[in-house]
Amino acid sequence: MIDFWIILTGALVASCCGILGVFLVLRKMAMIGDAISHSVLPGIVIAFLISGSRESFAMLLGASLLGLITVFLIQLFQQSGVQSDASIGVVFTALFAVGVVLVSLNARQVDLDLDCVLYGEIAYVHWNTWSLGGIELGPKAVWLLGFTLLIIALIIGLFYKQFKLCAFDPTLAAALGIPVALFHYVLMGLVSMATVSSFESVGAILVVGLLIIPASAAYLLTDRLGAMLIWSVSIGIASTSLGYGAAVALDASIAGCMVCAAALLFVLAFLFSPKHGLIARAVRRSRLSQRQAV
Amino acid sequence: MIQHIVAVVADPNTQWILAGCMLLGLCSGVVGCFSYLRKQSLMGDTLAHAALPGICIAFMLTGTKSLLLFLIGAGISGVIATFGIGWITRYSRLKSDAAMGIVLSSFFGLGIVLLTQIQHSSYGNQSGLDKFLFGQAASMIGADVYTMMIVCALLLTVCTLLFKELKLFAFDAGFARGLGYPTALLDQLLMLFIVIAVVVGIQAVGVVLVAALLITPAVSARYWTDRLGVMVVLAGLFGALSGALGTLLSSMVQNLPTGPLSVLSATALFGISVLCGPRRGVLTQAIRTARLRRSERARLRELSAGTMRKEAAS
Numbered sequence: 001m002i003d004f005w006i007i008l009t010g011a012l013v014a015s016c017c018g019i020l021g022v023f024l025v026l027r028k029m030a031m032i033g034d035a036i037s038h039s040v041l042p043g044i045v046i047a048f049l050i051s052g053s054r055e056s057f058a059m060l061l062g063a064s065l066l067g068l069i070t071v072f073l074i075q076l077f078q079q080s081g082v083q084s085d086a087s088i089g090v091v092f093t094a095l096f097a098v099g100v101v102l103v104s105l106n107a108r109q110v111d112l113d114l115d116c117v118l119y120g121e122i123a124y125v126h127w128n129t130w131s132l133g134g135i136e137l138g139p140k141a142v143w144l145l146g147f148t149l150l151i152i153a154l155i156i157g158l159f160y161k162q163f164k165l166c167a168f169d170p171t172l173a174a175a176l177g178i179p180v181a182l183f184h185y186v187l188m189g190l191v192s193m194a195t196v197s198s199f200e201s202v203g204a205i206l207v208v209g210l211l212i213i214p215a216s217a218a219y220l221l222t223d224r225l226g227a228m229l230i231w232s233v234s235i236g237i238a239s240t241s242l243g244y245g246a247a248v249a250l251d252a253s254i255a256g257c258m259v260c261a262a263a264l265l266f267v268l269a270f271l272f273s274p275k276h277g278l279i280a281r282a283v284r285r286s287r288l289s290q291r292q293a294v
Numbered sequence: 295m296i297q298h299i300v301a302v303v304a305d306p307n308t309q310w311i312l313a314g315c316m317l318l319g320l321c322s323g324v325v326g327c328f329s330y331l332r333k334q335s336l337m338g339d340t341l342a343h344a345a346l347p348g349i350c351i352a353f354m355l356t357g358t359k360s361l362l363l364f365l366i367g368a369g370i371s372g373v374i375a376t377f378g379i380g381w382i383t384r385y386s387r388l389k390s391d392a393a394m395g396i397v398l399s400s401f402f403g404l405g406i407v408l409l410t411q412i413q414h415s416s417y418g419n420q421s422g423l424d425k426f427l428f429g430q431a432a433s434m435i436g437a438d439v440y441t442m443m444i445v446c447a448l449l450l451t452v453c454t455l456l457f458k459e460l461k462l463f464a465f466d467a468g469f470a471r472g473l474g475y476p477t478a479l480l481d482q483l484l485m486l487f488i489v490i491a492v493v494v495g496i497q498a499v500g501v502v503l504v505a506a507l508l509i510t511p512a513v514s515a516r517y518w519t520d521r522l523g524v525m526v527v528l529a530g531l532f533g534a535l536s537g538a539l540g541t542l543l544s545s546m547v548q549n550l551p552t553g554p555l556s557v558l559s560a561t562a563l564f565g566i567s568v569l570c571g572p573r574r575g576v577l578t579q580a581i582r583t584a585r586l587r588r589s590e591r592a593r594l595r596e597l598s599a600g601t602m603r604k605e606a607a608s
Contacts, residue, residue: 025388025392028389028391028392029391030391030392030394030395031336031391031394031395033395034339034395034398034399038502077568080568080574080576081574082513082516083330083333083335085333085334085335085336086330086335086509086512086513087513088335088336089335089336089338089339089505089506089508089509089510090506090509090510090513090561090564093502093503093505093506093509093510093557093561094506094510094557094558094561094564096502096503096554097503097506097553097554097555097557097558097561098554098558100503100551100553100554101550101551101554101555101558104549104550104551104554105549105550206399206402206403206406208395208398208399209399209400209402209403211395212392212395212396212399213395213396213399213400216388216392216395216396219387219388219392220386220387220388250407250411251410251414252407252410252411252414253406253407253409253410255403255406256403256404256405256406256407256409256410257403257407258403259399259400259402259403259404260400260403260404260407262400262403263396263399263400263403263404266396266400270382270385270386276386276387278385278386281385
């Protein structure tokens with residue numbers, strides 16, 4: 001049963017991140033995902049200090065707000081002439097430092113250690129259950145992640161066409177009257193929500209791995225957005241399950257093994273993808289040169 | 295307040311930490327300028343995360359904690375990481391940001407797996423290796439600072455000697471290649487500089503925040519000047535100043551780590567630069583706009599007065 005809950009939690013994290021990661025990779029904003037996952041830390045700590053519990057919707061809200069502030073600040077500095085790379089770096093490191101300082105200041109009264117924030121505690125997921133009227137309803141983390149996944153699926157599903165157009169051709173989308181900036185911020189809000197609800201399970205830093213790696217592997221495997229979403233989610237789920245197995249076998253960090261498994265699957269896609277893989281390209285090139293020689 | 299600062303500076307333990315943090319800020323500020331101009335600011339972040347498995351493997355192989363060995367281990371894994379990013383961007387259709395994200399997170403994941411392996415197995419001397427994640431400037435000792443001094447002196451010397459080459463490379467790599475400069479070598483050299491700055495910084499500031507010392511002072515310096523020489527000196531100064539401020543602040547309040555405070559000091563300096571920088575600063579721009587508006591308004595008033603006078607005359 002413990003294994004089941006851990007794998008289910010991993011699968012939920014992978015689905016949330018896999019869906020959003022696709023849009024981040026397509027819009028070339030992978031590092032903004034990284035920035036958000038670091039800078040939600042002060043939001044998490046402040047919400048935790050106010051509400052006093054880890055799985056609260058207040059935390060979700062606080063951190064989403066922080067994510068939006070991050071994106072806003074990054075854009076503000078970019079518009080004032082700072083390079084986009086550098087403005088990402090300045091903003092997220094500053095916010096992360098604020099978070100670390102807040103945690104250290106309240107280390108005594110806060111049961112929120114940095115290790116948990118960084119690596120997550122997916123192994124303890126099943127201890128923290130939610131019961132309603134005496135009935136055990138399963139781990140809180142699963143409920144929180146399920147809720148987040150529902151919101152993500154709902155918003156992406158309702159505005160699929162708009163998100164698709166914004167991902168591939170923002171200029172055309174703007175010309176057609178789609179509020180591109182609004183969708184940008186909605187996407188960023190969803191990314192921060194996904195980060196926050198996953199941070200306890202896999203840790204704030206390794207969320208980045210699950211956001212970017214499966215989506216990038218999916219990008220190498222298909223040319224269609226729908227197929228890419230499915231590939232990304234299934235690669236994510238495969239890597240969390242594989243990673244959990246490896247972690248049990250090696251007695252190592254579960255979150256670390258999950259990201260390593262995702263990296264392994266990415267390398268496989270990079271080498272053996274039927275269309276964009278390294279080997280397929282080499283074969284195509286050698287065939288072409290043979291034909292030219294004839 | 296001032297008494298406290300004097301007491302802190304007089305304390306020999308704090309002197310080492312202060313010296314170490316200032317050296318670190320100086321080096322990373324200087325290196326950060328070049329990587330900022332090469333539009334590779336986030337490379338520092340990536341290489342910092344990528345250094346973790348190298349450090350862990352260096353520790354597993356030797357069982358000792360020494361800055362030099364960690365430097366070698368982190369250097370090797372940093373080089374592998376840069377090659378990884380290069381391969382992904384060259385041989386697939388993924389862009390550099392995705393490539394950086396992939397390399398960063400997979401190396402960091404590997405590093406965390408190795409770190410838990412170290413913690414679970416019987417490496418006697420392991421306590422404190424996890425301090426590398428967030429840094430613990432207080433653990434810096436004299437020997438570390440000596441190593442840092444040598445490394446920083448070497449780095450600054452090479453930067454000064456190759457200043458002209460690096461300058462051209464940073465601004466116009468294509469032109470540099472056209473002139474016959476070994477740009478691939480310069481690129482690798484710059485990566486090596488970043489790795490060195492990162493590894494030197496990891497002990498004091500930690501893997502996650504060391505990138506800030508590479509990026510923030512350089513961006514702040516950019517607000518004050520348009521000349522590379524001035525920018526490099528300013529960024530070095532800003533870096534050293536934020537290292538010193540971080541150390542002093544953390545010695546005043548208990549439980550506050552030095553690294554994040556140094557980063558926040560650097561951010562505060564950045565904020566001041568954004569507001570007050572000549573030409574680009576927000577305040578100076580506002581003043582200039584206001585002045586321009588006033589002079590234009592005066593000109594308009596004079597013009598309209600002139601036309602009215604003419605109309606009256608006709």
